[in-house]
Amino acid sequence: xxxxxxxxxxxxxxxxxxNAYLPNWLKGEIxxxxxxxxxxPVLNCYSCPSAIGACPVGALQNFMAALRFNxxxxxxxxxxxxxxxxxxVGSLVGRIPCGWLCPFGLIQELVHKIPSPKLRIPRGLTYxxxxxxxxxxxxxxxxxxxxxxxxxxxxxxxxxxxxTLIAGIPLSALNSGIRAQLAFMFKWKxxxxxxxxxxxxxxxxxxxxxxxxxxxxxxxxxxxxxFRMTIDEGTCxxxxxxxxxxxxDIEVHTKPNSPDCIRCLKCVDSCALGSIGYEFLxxxxxxxxxxxxDKAV
Amino acid sequence: MKRKLPWILFGASVALILVGLKLGEFASVLEKAVTxxxxxxxxx
Numbered sequence: 001x002x003x004x005x006x007x008x009x010x011x012x013x014x015x016x017x018x019n020a021y022l023p024n025w026l027k028g029e030i031x032x033x034x035x036x037x038x039x040x041p042v043l044n045c046y047s048c049p050s051a052i053g054a055c056p057v058g059a060l061q062n063f064m065a066a067l068r069f070n071x072x073x074x075x076x077x078x079x080x081x082x083x084x085x086x087x088x089v090g091s092l093v094g095r096i097p098c099g100w101l102c103p104f105g106l107i108q109e110l111v112h113k114i115p116s117p118k119l120r121i122p123r124g125l126t127y128x129x130x131x132x133x134x135x136x137x138x139x140x141x142x143x144x145x146x147x148x149x150x151x152x153x154x155x156x157x158x159x160x161x162x163x164t165l166i167a168g169i170p171l172s173a174l175n176s177g178i179r180a181q182l183a184f185m186f187k188w189k190x191x192x193x194x195x196x197x198x199x200x201x202x203x204x205x206x207x208x209x210x211x212x213x214x215x216x217x218x219x220x221x222x223x224x225x226x227f228r229m230t231i232d233e234g235t236c237x238x239x240x241x242x243x244x245x246x247x248x249d250i251e252v253h254t255k256p257n258s259p260d261c262i263r264c265l266k267c268v269d270s271c272a273l274g275s276i277g278y279e280f281l282x283x284x285x286x287x288x289x290x291x292x293x294d295k296a297v
Numbered sequence: 298m299k300r301k302l303p304w305i306l307f308g309a310s311v312a313l314i315l316v317g318l319k320l321g322e323f324a325s326v327l328e329k330a331v332t333x334x335x336x337x338x339x340x341x
Contacts, residue, residue: 037327046330047337054330081317087310156336163337186339226303
């Protein structure tokens with residue numbers, strides 16, 4: 001429990017830290033400091049008034065959308081900076097940013113606390129995040145271009161509920177110029193947001209699991225990242241307590257480094273035998289206390 | 298090899314970041330990030 005309390009504090013601190021320029025919430029403007037070209041390892045819309053960094057999903061789409069025009073005018077920018085950033089974070093820690101740092105992940109976890117019947121998300125539906133990433137982040141921005149060669153940021157435009165929640169709503173509320181331009185697209189994005197909010201009440205982190213490009217990309221690194229979950233097969237009895245404790249419905253004892261795992265470490269706390277741990281660099285998780293005999297099943 | 302793979306990936310990623318910075322991609326990200334994204338907020 002102490003670990004989960006720590007995680008909640010880290011999530012809150014990260015949400016505040018990534019959106020630290022709070023005065024803009026009164027002005028209806030966005031932060032424009034020079035550090036904003038730095039990518040954040042989380043989904044955090046850079047049009048949020050207080051955002052101090054760049055959302056890598058938005059930045060990557062912009063490179064894809066501008067690639068053909070850029071090549072036509074001999075500007076050679078392929079998005080290596082963003083792709084390298086995602087690879088560096090992913091290869092070090094996999095999906096840890098999803099579980100410990102992402103403000104939209106925190107929002108989803110808090111909304112899920114609203115009392116209601118809870119629904120599991122079918123495993124097959126979790127693969128849609130790969131389709132959405134391939135289509136909306138890479139293929140459509142790159143392939144569907146105007147006469148000048150410019151594409152659009154399809155994921156931001158049609159899907160991302162985070163942009164609506166932390167950028168669209170506050171900016172349109174605070175800025176009359178923006179409010180005057182709202183039309184069909186805003187209604188569409190509000191509908192997507194409401195849909196996901198309702199789903200968040202019923203299911204844990206539905207956006208992360210079915211639609212988030214960052215979750216899809218970082219998840220691919222879970223099996224090969226420096227940080228990885230470990231199972232002591234000598235002591236694991238496959239009792240299934242870890243799977244029951246996992247908020248993302250992962251069979252932890254068989255797939256400890258599943259691409260769905262956000263490294264929240266609830267499974268580590270749930271294992272009375274101390275069979276689940278993690279390793280990072282050469283450090284390993286401290287062994288769990290020896291279980292009482294009646295729990296050692 | 299299993300132990301080395303993440304570090305190989307990390308090294309390749311850092312190399313990509315450096316190439317991207319050399320190509321001026323930081324400035325491109327900054328340029329977009331300091332402008333209100335109309336697509337993001339539902340106007341585009």
